[in-house]
Amino acid sequence: MATEPIEPADLCPACGYRDVTTADGWCVECSSERAIEAYGEKDRERAEARHSRWKGRTAAPSDQPLALVMRQRRHRLEVATRPKEFPGALSDPLELGVDALAHLRAVRNGLGSNSRARSHLAQAEELIKQLAHGPEE
Ligand SMILES: [Zn+2]
Numbered sequence: 001m002a003t004e005p006i007e008p009a010d011l012c013p014a015c016g017y018r019d020v021t022t023a024d025g026w027c028v029e030c031s032s033e034r035a036i037e038a039y040g041e042k043d044r045e046r047a048e049a050r051h052s053r054w055k056g057r058t059a060a061p062s063d064q065p066l067a068l069v070m071r072q073r074r075h076r077l078e079v080a081t082r083p084k085e086f087p088g089a090l091s092d093p094l095e096l097g098v099d100a101l102a103h104l105r106a107v108r109n110g111l112g113s114n115s116r117a118r119s120h121l122a123q124a125e126e127l128i129k130q131l132a133h134g135p136e137e
Contacts, residue, residue: 047092050134097132101125 012018014034018027026034087096104125111117 043092050093053135093132093134097128100128104128 012027014030
């Protein structure tokens, strides 16, 4: 009794039932899923790298001499910058930065020709950009 030989090379190795139709060897659906996953993974890696660069800069001081002064200073900084609401674990500093800049654009529109206020606004915009990106790689 002859059966049709199975040709696995023609079936997508990811889903196992659709035909391979892309150059990378997957079906269209699995290929685009993989591309999205890969992009998400890259994004996550970038976010983690950014986070660890910040962490290196803001590491809690140990019990070295001057540690008390540094701890007090750090505490003041933390209190001064503590948000009403902490962002979610998956939030993206770049997206938060874009939102903040949009709010500042609205403020700019209300400032008229107050050049001193505009100068402060420009500095705030720059600092938000720095916060969003963190230290340079
Ligand atoms: Zn597939």
